Amino acid sequence: MALWTLFGLARGKATRDGPDAEAPVRDVPLGLPRIAARDCAPDCAACIASCPTAALTASEPGEGQAGGTRIxxxxxxxxxxxxxxxVCPADVLMPGHDRAPGVRRREDLQFDPHAHRITAQVQELMARRFKRSLHIRHVDAGSCNGCxxxxxxxxxxxxxxxxxxxxxxxxxxxxxLLLVTGTVTAPMQEALQAAWEAxxxxxxxxxxxxxxxxxxMAREGYAGGSGAAAAIPVDVYLPGxxxxxxxxxxxxxxxLGRSRQRLHGGRIDG
Amino acid sequence: MNKLVMRMHAAGLPGAIETLLAGGGRMQMVYAHTQPGPLQVCYLASPGAGKPLELWCVDALPGGLPSMAAHVPLLGWYEREMQDLSGVDLVHHPEPHPLVIERRAGQPAPLSCADGCGRFPAPHVLPDVAGEDIQELDFGPIRADVFESAQFRFFYMGERILRYQPRLFLKHRGMEKRFEGLRADAAVHLAERVSGVGALAHALAYCQAIEDAAGIEPPPRARAWRSLLAELERTYNHLHYLGHLADTTTLKVGQAEGRLLEERAKQINAAVCGHRLLMNVLVPGGLRRDLHLPAHVPQELARLQRDSVRYLDQLERTSSFLDRLHTTGPLPRQVAFDQGATGPVERASGLDRDLRRDHPYAAYDAHPPRIILHGDGDAYARYRVRCGELLESLRLLRALARDLPAGAVRTDCPVPARGLGVGWAESPRGSVYYVAHMDPAGRLARVKIKSPSYSNWRVFPYTVHDSNMMDYAINEASFGSTIAGCDR
Incomplete structure (x- = not known):
């Protein structure tokens, strides 16, 4: 056992800096796509057809708004x-290098180029009530084990x-905090609710x-669920x-009120 | 030639199985499909190293198919799954109750109807254990720490476990059904998310199934990259395995060290392909984009190799760790073979099988791996096989990185209408097979997945009956199976 300690001490600190310092951490993969503020080519729906999770839709300009179809x-x-x-022929969709940002409202994950930018900050709901520590109960409700x-x-x-x-x-x-991963399959729904109630x-x-x-990917299948919000109220959404x-x-x-929300109305700050 | 497709009559099955087993072969799985036309049942058989795989297709009989589970126990779960999901009736099945889901009377089978049917979990059918002082413990589906969900029932007396009955498939997401109607190149994302920590092996087996149907082979550079990525996947998974195993023996320093090495392996993954779990890289026909080994990666790999060797030496010197593994959860060779053990689990019980050598794919013909075997079949043997494989993967990685050929990474992969393809890969946990049937428009009509965790969860209870409660977590960790891969 002494050798474990010796080697451990000899290697020095293994922990990254941060988390607040945005130190270069080699964990940012090919990130979420970004969308250019440009109209799409008429009748092009290549991206919509290619999306395996139906995340993309066509957005038409509202009354009084100029421009054409956007994504x-x-x-x-x-x-x-x-x-x-x-598949995008016009570089409207571009690679992003942002890691998935967590948000407090589901709508903040929805980017619609024709919607007005939401500027009002969401109330600090959590109000730093868990200032010092946080205890998490994780529940796998039907994941692929990646999360x-x-x-x-x-x-x-x-x-x-x-x-x-x-x-x-x-x-x-x-x-x-109840941290839910997975689609919430029918057999897991009961267990998830029991954990929440406890x-x-x-x-x-x-x-x-x-x-x-x-x-x-498993949405609305004969066995897959449609996410945690159908079973229990959700306070923070973390895509990815x-x-x-x-x-x-x-x-x-x-x-915990110790970091800033970086995504509002589907738009990443700064 | 990768495969032979044979038409057969149900009456000929016992004879064909006997011939296969006598020749050193093994059954892999059985599934049902309706493409083209009426319900058909296909048995995947592997006659042995170097010989093409065989797909035996049998028409489902109106009165039900005779169960082969008595001849080949490992088919038992596949048959029950066919019963639940495809509506194939089986005659004389030794365990006829539902496995994956339960259908109510008159309800159609999920794979033969539109979405929205049959969402009932299969009941937890328990063995008949009775006697004085026998206690029952229900454990799960939510377990302590960050774990996947599954439920386990223990019948025990004091420390001694008399019987153990897992209840899996609570996480069944109906993934095979989700493939239906998709374009072959789009469905690779689905394959990657069947088992997140086996994403590359699943994507690889799937892509190779489509390439088999199309009759094409990806260019040499793509094949070399595929092997390299597959070994990266084995490396981070085996390091995770070792850290977790150390944790279950309460060796916390060993856990921390293993997890740190795993983290470094995952960061190498991200640097190489942009994704820590190696997703979004493969496509039928090759790679989605050309990859370049960043300049620091060969050095990082060398450092990881050096530190892994030292880590394994340390584990091997820690008697408190080793004592918990020796003689724990022994799996006899015959049980491993009959019940379908795969990967490091079967190799730890002396079964010399590895798809990378027996049916080479990607770049494994040019870079054959050394196969690590052990004869004892206990948790220590399973751990030792993984240790050996980790070092072998790190050696292969350096060789593959050195010899990466130049050239294109993708070739056209036109999918034939009504095509049929079989693909496989040796994942960190064992053999993955994909069989893909195409419809008249060249879209996916039926995709069957054989995942290693499904195989090894079937085997696992045989090592738990008659063991000790205090060894359970160690034994489960020594198998290193995932629930997602099993439940799909």
Whole structure:
């Protein structure tokens, strides 16, 4: 056992800087697509046809608005597969390098080029009630195990979630946050609701990953569900497939009022 | 030639199976489909290394098909799944109750009707265990820590587990049905999300099935990249496995070290292909885009190799860790074969099978892996096989990275109408097979997935009966199966 300690000490600090310092972390994959403020070619629906999760729709200008058809994108469904970017003939859809940002309202994941930009900040609902620590009960309600893999990564020495005062707990009775992954299949719905009911007030729910937000690939099948919001009220939505550990950390700190929401009305700040 | 498709009559099945087994072959799976025309049942058989796989197609009989589960136990789950999802009746099945979902009387089978039918979980059918002082423990579906959901029932006396009955498929998402009607190139994202930590192996097996149907082969550079990515997947999965195994033996330093090495492997994945879990890279015909090895990656791989060797040495010197693995959860060779064990689990029980060597794909003919075997079949053997495979993967990675050929990474993959293809890959957890049937318009009509965790979850309970409660978590970790891959 002495050797473990010796080698551990010799290697030095393994934990990344941050999380607030946006230090270069090599975990930002090919990110969510971005959409240029341009009209699409007439009758082009290549991206809409290519999207495996129906995240893209055509958006027509409203009354009194100029311009033609543009593309609306629901980040809550997007799995960042990059297919729309590959097929877009006019570079309206472009590769993004943003990690998936967490939001407090489902609408903030919906980008519609013809909608007015939402400028009003959402009330600080959480009001820093969990200022010091946060205990999480995770429930897998029908995931592919990708989200679990990245959640487990949060506990490795590189991300070291504990240093932020955030812990996973076994009992829902000791939990502040229910973190849901997966589409919520019929057999898991009951267990999910039981876990939520067992939690003391105040309690919050985070839907993590495209499946828990919208059902993504398995949406509306004979067995797949359509996300956590159909079963329990959701307070934070974290898109991505799967969200990277840094994105999960950002969303957890958002809940604690220790990070800033970066996506409003489907538009990423700055 | 990758495969032979044979028409057969149900009466000929027992004879064909006997011949196959006598020749050293093994049944892989059975599934039902309706393309083209009436309900047909297909058995996938592998006669042995180097010989083409065989797909035996049998018409479903009106009075039901005779169950082959008594001859080949590993077919038992596949047959029950056909019963639940495709509505194939089976005669004389040793365990006739539902496995994946339960259908109410008169309700159509999900794979033969439009969406919206049959959402009932299969009942937890329990063994008949009675006696004084026997306790029952229901564990799950939500478990402590960050785990996938499944439910387990233990019948035990003191420390001794008498019987163990898992209830899986609570996470069944109906993934095979989701393939129906999709274009072949679009469905690769679905294959990647069958089992997130096996995304590359699933995508690879799927792409190879489509390429088999189209009769094309991807260019050499794409094939080399596919092997390289597949070994990256094995590396991060095996490191995760070791960290988790150390955790279950309460060796927390070993857990932290394993998780840190896994993290470094995942960061290499992201640097190489833009995704930590190696998604969004493959497409039928090759790769979606050309990849370039960033300059720091060869060095990182060398460092990862050096640190992994030291980590494994440390584990091998820690007796508190090793003591918990020796003689834990033994899986005899015959049970491993009969019940369908695959991957490191079967190789730890002495079965010398690995698709990378036996049916080479991607670049494994030019870069054959050394196959790691062990004869003891216990948790220690399963751990040792994974250790050996990890080091072998790291060696292969450096060789593959050095010899990456130049050239195109994608070739056209025109999908034939009514085509049929079989693809496979040796994932970190064992063999993945995909069979894809195309409809008259060249779209996917039926895709059947054989996932390694489905196979190994079938085997696992045989190592739990008559074992100790305190060893359970270690034994489960020593299998390293996923629930998502099993439930699909």
């Amino acid at each position: 609306a994108l629901d980040y809550g469904r997007c799995i960042a597969c990059q297919r729309c970017i590959e 679990e893999s990245e959640l487990q990564a949060l506990l490795n020495p590189f991300y070291n979630l504990h240093r932020l005062g955030i812990f996973f707990t076994a009992s829902p009775r000791a939990a502040d 939690m003391p007030e105040p309690k919050w729910v985070m839907a993590m990953g495209a499946c828990a937000i919208s059902g993504a 497939c799967p969200p990277t550990p840094a994105a999960i950390m950002h969303a957890l700190l958002l809940l």
